[in-house]
Amino acid sequence: MINVTSERSDDASHLNALARFVTDSPSSFHAARAVADRLVAAGFTELTATDPVPAEVGGYVSVRDGSVLAWRIPTVIDQPAFRIVGAHTDSPGFVLKPQPTSHVLGWQQAGMEVYGGPLPNSWLDREFGLAGRLVTTDGDTVLVATGPLLRIPQVAPHLDRSVHDKLVLDRQQHLHPIFAAGRPGADLLAVVSHAAGVEAAQLAGHDLCAFVTEPPARFGLDDELFASARLDNLASVYAGVAALAAADECGQVSVLACFDHEEVGSASATGASGPLLATLLDRLADVLGWSVQQAAAARSRSLLVSADAGHAVHPNYPQLHDPGHRPLPNAGPLIKFNANQRYATDAVGVAVWRRACAAAGVPTQNFVSNNAVPCGSTIGPLSATRLGIRTVDVGIPLLSMHSARELCGVRDPEWLAQGMRAFYAGA
Missing domain, CATH: 2.30.250.10 (Aminopeptidase i, Domain 2)
Structure with a gap:
């Protein structure tokens, strides 16, 4: 059993659970299975991809290869809409x-x-x-x-x-x-x-x-840093699992979508460019009795938090970062901005995420790339384009992104989960 507990117990519970999740998820297929197992243990019902989507109140989860979808139908739907968290299960x-x-x-x-x-x-x-x-x-x-x-x-x-x-x-x-x-x-x-x-x-x-095969570990002064494989993007996947399992109902349908193949462009049947999430939303609208007009309006009201790792400022390469935006570990999740739509964040999405983090007591940081250093992208723009749903890109700051062993602060993974939980609860 992995144990990364230190004397600072405020973050140890989530971090230990994340370490176990990473250890249980050496591939995207294992990660999808680990998500389903944890949500079933939390009371969700597992369905196959060919099972009918139920209309009954409750939580459901379905694995498709290296991807997994989970959702909760609330007791009362105040107004047709979805609250979605998206992430990815694969790593380079x-x-x-x-x-x-x-x-x-x-x-x-x-x-x-x-x-x-x-x-x-x-x-x-x-x-x-x-x-x-x-x-x-x-x-x-x-x-x-x-x-x-x-x-x-x-x-x-x-x-x-x-x-x-x-x-x-x-x-x-x-x-x-x-x-x-x-x-x-x-x-x-x-x-x-x-x-x-x-x-x-x-x-x-x-x-x-x-x-x-090397297990995750805490290190540094007061054990304030965390090293692990696949933090990009299992830290986001596990945050979504923890948030969905614990969140209060908000009168909207809550969804967690964890896709495979993000690291190679998402163009697959189980990637964010494929039909997986769109099909689920259509099936939910149908079984809940929403008309075509209501389903279209629901997507216009809906919100998607695209959660993927971002960059902490690198002390040995400061010239690669924007001088006005230099995120640090243990200072809160990032809000990721890009004028060229490599991230899907806009001002309305920012307001939603800031409101959720404020309700959870979670600090936030802004990330934008140096103009001379092109940034990567996420499932955010792909999902926003395919679904027509307003999207905000967020994530924890890392050093050594795409390394065999990445680095984050010990507090940021739980803060990300707490922000997501407040988002699911309608903050």
């Missing part, structure tokens, strides 16, 4: 190729594709496992996570003095992890199948990614 890293095992100079290696935009150097000389799903010849799906199994070895400076000046990693040649030596008969897929209790001959397909 490496995905196992279809025929991964190779044998080079006596070493056994794994062929892996780069997924999204990781910091490859952060994976060097770090043991990691494989996690995801296996599909058998009869169509059964099995989730699997190995122990430490692979490592990408760095070249020694005695062999290449240039690594002292500039590290250049060819993504095909240099990011080829090892998993054995002198074992020419070794088959990586057979190893993973055995770990999952699946006969290798019954394996028909796999969706497996690399994950860091």
Whole structure:
């Protein structure tokens, strides 16, 4: 069991729960399952994607591959509308190729594709496992996570003095992890199948990614900093779970949408550009008896909080940040602004989020990029475009974003959850 408790117990409960959630979520498939399990434990009813959407009051959750949707129908709907929190379950890293095992100079290696935009150097000389799903010849799906199994070895400076000046990693040649030596008969897929209790001959397909096996940990003066894999964006996913499970009813339908494939553009059946959330909203409107006119008006009234990690000011690279906006850890969640719609925030959304955070007693910070340093994007603009729902982009500040091991302040994850809870409650 992960325990990151320190003498400062005000944030320890949420942080311990987040650490367990990250540990239980080495892949997007595991994350979706972990969300559903926690909400079922909180009284939600799990449905399959093909089950009818109920009209009865209560909470419901449905897993689709590496994505998960959850919603609560209140006792009384004052006016047709949705309160939505959106996040994503995937992280940058490496995905196992279809025929991964190779044998080079006596070493056994794994062929892996780069997924999204990781910091490859952060994976060097770090043991990691494989996690995801296996599909058998009869169509059964099995989730699997190995122990430490692979490592990408760095070249020694005695062999290449240039690594002292500039590290250049060819993504095909240099990011080829090892998993054995002198074992020419070794088959990586057979190893993973055995770990999952699946006969290798019954394996028909796999969706497996690399994950860091080192557990989350607090560190720094008074243990005020938190290091973990996949804080981008499991910190937001878990905040949404905690908020939805605990929030009071507000007379609107509350929704949590956690999508896969954000790190590669969201263009998939289970990504934010796909039909997953729009279909759920349509099905809810139908079962609740809203007319086409009422459903359209409901979307106009609705609000979406797009929660994804943002950047804390980096003390070693201050020139990369806007001089008037320099967020710090443990100073509150960010409100993310971009005039070119890389974030969907507008003044009306800002007012809603500030009101929710004020009701929860949570501080906020503003983030905007340096004009000379283009920023990333989130599910916010994609969801706003697809749904026509007003959206505000928020998130906790990180250092080392897209590293194998990211860093945040110990207070910010719980503050994000508290702001979301107040948002769901109608603040």
